[in-house]
Amino acid sequence: MDPRTGAAGATRVCPHCKTTILESSARCPACRHYLRFDADASTSIGTQEATTALQVEGTIRHPSEGGAWEYSVVLVIRDEAGKELNRQVVGVGALFGGDERHFSLAVEVVPTNDMRRGPNRRGRH
Numbered sequence: 001m002d003p004r005t006g007a008a009g010a011t012r013v014c015p016h017c018k019t020t021i022l023e024s025s026a027r028c029p030a031c032r033h034y035l036r037f038d039a040d041a042s043t044s045i046g047t048q049e050a051t052t053a054l055q056v057e058g059t060i061r062h063p064s065e066g067g068a069w070e071y072s073v074v075l076v077i078r079d080e081a082g083k084e085l086n087r088q089v090v091g092v093g094a095l096f097g098g099d100e101r102h103f104s105l106a107v108e109v110v111p112t113n114d115m116r117r118g119p120n121r122r123g124r125h
Contacts, residue, residue: 060100
Protein backbone atom coordinates (compact mmCIF):
# COMPACT_ATOMS: atom_id res chain seq x y z
CA MET A 1 0.00 0.00 0.00
CA ASP A 2 1.43 3.36 -1.00
CA PRO A 3 1.08 6.25 1.41
CA ARG A 4 -1.69 8.66 0.45
CA THR A 5 -0.91 11.86 -1.45
CA GLY A 6 0.64 14.44 0.86
CA ALA A 7 1.63 11.87 3.49
CA ALA A 8 5.19 11.05 4.53
CA GLY A 9 6.60 8.54 2.05
CA ALA A 10 4.20 9.41 -0.78
CA THR A 11 5.90 9.15 -4.19
CA ARG A 12 5.65 10.60 -7.69
CA VAL A 13 7.57 10.28 -10.94
CA CYS A 14 10.23 12.84 -11.89
CA PRO A 15 9.06 14.50 -15.11
CA HIS A 16 12.65 14.69 -16.37
CA CYS A 17 14.14 11.22 -15.80
CA LYS A 18 11.02 9.18 -14.87
CA THR A 19 12.57 7.94 -11.58
CA THR A 20 10.20 7.35 -8.66
CA ILE A 21 10.98 10.02 -6.05
CA LEU A 22 9.42 11.38 -2.87
CA GLU A 23 6.46 13.65 -3.52
CA SER A 24 7.97 16.24 -1.15
CA SER A 25 11.21 16.53 -3.14
CA ALA A 26 11.98 19.96 -4.54
CA ARG A 27 14.90 18.47 -6.48
CA CYS A 28 15.21 15.02 -8.06
CA PRO A 29 17.97 13.02 -6.35
CA ALA A 30 18.62 11.06 -9.56
CA CYS A 31 18.87 13.69 -12.31
CA ARG A 32 19.24 16.68 -9.94
CA HIS A 33 16.68 18.79 -11.83
CA TYR A 34 14.72 21.29 -9.75
CA LEU A 35 11.05 20.39 -9.59
CA ARG A 36 9.56 23.29 -7.63
CA PHE A 37 10.46 26.89 -7.01
CA ASP A 38 7.44 27.90 -4.90
CA ALA A 39 7.37 28.91 -1.21
CA ASP A 40 6.59 25.33 -0.12
CA ALA A 41 9.82 24.13 -1.70
CA SER A 42 11.86 25.77 1.05
CA THR A 43 10.45 23.27 3.57
CA SER A 44 10.69 20.19 1.36
CA ILE A 45 13.28 17.53 0.86
CA GLY A 46 16.04 18.81 -1.37
CA THR A 47 16.27 22.20 0.31
CA GLN A 48 15.82 21.27 3.97
CA GLU A 49 18.86 20.13 5.95
CA ALA A 50 19.33 16.39 5.45
CA THR A 51 21.19 14.03 7.75
CA THR A 52 23.30 11.28 6.24
CA ALA A 53 22.19 8.22 8.19
CA LEU A 54 24.40 5.79 6.25
CA GLN A 55 27.35 6.22 3.94
CA VAL A 56 29.43 3.43 2.40
CA GLU A 57 32.23 3.86 -0.11
CA GLY A 58 34.53 1.38 -1.76
CA THR A 59 36.79 0.71 -4.71
CA ILE A 60 37.27 -2.40 -6.85
CA ARG A 61 40.52 -2.64 -8.79
CA HIS A 62 41.14 -5.34 -11.39
CA PRO A 63 44.72 -6.62 -11.39
CA SER A 64 46.67 -6.21 -14.60
CA GLU A 65 46.57 -9.93 -15.33
CA GLY A 66 43.56 -12.18 -15.82
CA GLY A 67 40.34 -12.01 -17.74
CA ALA A 68 37.55 -9.49 -17.45
CA TRP A 69 35.33 -9.23 -14.36
CA GLU A 70 31.65 -8.45 -14.76
CA TYR A 71 29.77 -6.74 -11.95
CA SER A 72 26.18 -5.96 -10.95
CA VAL A 73 25.34 -3.34 -8.34
CA VAL A 74 22.24 -4.54 -6.49
CA LEU A 75 20.41 -2.43 -3.90
CA VAL A 76 18.07 -4.17 -1.44
CA ILE A 77 15.90 -2.39 1.16
CA ARG A 78 14.42 -4.45 4.02
CA ASP A 79 12.19 -3.53 6.95
CA GLU A 80 12.89 -4.31 10.62
CA ALA A 81 11.46 -7.84 10.21
CA GLY A 82 13.77 -8.58 7.28
CA LYS A 83 10.98 -8.41 4.69
CA GLU A 84 12.27 -7.23 1.33
CA LEU A 85 10.61 -3.95 0.37
CA ASN A 86 12.57 -3.18 -2.78
CA ARG A 87 15.32 -4.71 -4.93
CA GLN A 88 16.91 -2.93 -7.87
CA VAL A 89 19.87 -3.46 -10.13
CA VAL A 90 21.43 -0.01 -10.09
CA GLY A 91 24.18 -0.63 -12.60
CA VAL A 92 26.19 -3.28 -14.43
CA GLY A 93 29.51 -3.30 -16.21
CA ALA A 94 32.87 -4.94 -16.72
CA LEU A 95 36.40 -4.40 -15.46
CA PHE A 96 39.40 -5.22 -17.61
CA GLY A 97 43.07 -5.45 -16.60
CA GLY A 98 44.04 -2.31 -14.65
CA ASP A 99 40.47 -0.88 -14.56
CA GLU A 100 39.06 0.57 -11.38
CA ARG A 101 35.54 1.50 -10.23
CA HIS A 102 34.53 3.60 -7.23
CA PHE A 103 31.15 2.98 -5.56
CA SER A 104 29.34 5.18 -3.07
CA LEU A 105 26.01 4.70 -1.29
CA ALA A 106 24.41 7.37 0.90
CA VAL A 107 21.07 7.31 2.67
CA GLU A 108 19.84 10.80 3.57
CA VAL A 109 16.92 11.40 5.93
CA VAL A 110 14.88 14.58 6.39
CA PRO A 111 12.21 15.06 9.07
CA THR A 112 8.70 15.71 7.75
CA ASN A 113 5.91 17.88 9.09
CA ASP A 114 3.24 15.21 8.55
CA MET A 115 1.06 15.55 11.65
CA ARG A 116 -1.76 13.36 10.29
CA ARG A 117 -0.02 10.18 11.39
CA GLY A 118 0.42 8.94 14.91
CA PRO A 119 3.87 8.34 16.43
CA ASN A 120 3.62 4.57 15.89
CA ARG A 121 2.45 4.72 12.25
CA ARG A 122 5.08 4.05 9.64
CA GLY A 123 5.25 4.55 5.91
CA ARG A 124 5.83 1.80 3.40
CA HIS A 125 9.57 2.33 3.14
